[in-house]
Amino acid sequence: MKDLGQLTYFLGLEVHHRANGIFLNQHKYIQGLITLASLENTSTVDTPMEVNVKYRKNEGDLLDDSTLYRRLVGSLIYMNTTRPDISYVVHEVSQFMSSPRHLHLATVRRIIRYLQGDALISWRCKKQDRVSKSSTEAEYRVMSTACIEIVWLHGLLEELEFPQRLLLPLFMLITLVLFRLPPIPFSMNTLRLIVILSEIPWRVG
Secondary structure, eight states: OOOOOSOOEETTEEEEEETTEEEEEOHHHHHHHHHHTTOTTOOOOSSSSOTTOOOOTTSSOBOSOOHHHHHHHHHHHHHTTTOGGGHHHHHHHGGGSSSOBHHHHHHHHHHHHHHHSOOOSOOOOOOOSSOOSSHHHHHHHHHHHHHHHHHHHHHHHHHTTOOOOSOOOOOOOOHHHHHHOSSOOOSHHHHHHHHHHHHHHHHHO
8 A cells, every 4th residue: 555645636635735734626626627518608697597586397498418517517516515506506407407408508508618717705504592582583684794894804805904894795585574674563583583573784885
């Protein structure tokens, strides 16, 4: 048996050893996906999927050859190792492996264009530490937490002498919240919402 030293590359995973830990990325793997999908000269996109889009099994024309689609989706499933931000949309497109359509392939190409751009600098998926009594309250709690992190990132960049003058957009699934907001009758439940809401304006403003 031969000692090959520290692991630096394994099955598409690039391994970087640092004093504060081991870091993984799949930059070369993404470049291979871009070439496979013939997207070398295309622009990047900010989100892995379009807003308010529902993918249907029988919408659009069938692909003449589904081989490319299956290869791309299979590779994207593997990409979840280091890019959990695409897990939802990859789950969506993986449902059409048996009979993919041109629309589904366009969605897969969009995911790859998203990977071609910048990666997320912050990502979190966890159970809330408090029990929310409604989906509306849960959405507001997430919004409040996001605002706290935005303020922290602004402060960090300010200290690094990279001040951010533009307002940061905050994207939330708040359609339900907006339609349920007025009127707000007083109760213990709405009091909880008012307390959460009171944290948001000064953080955003």
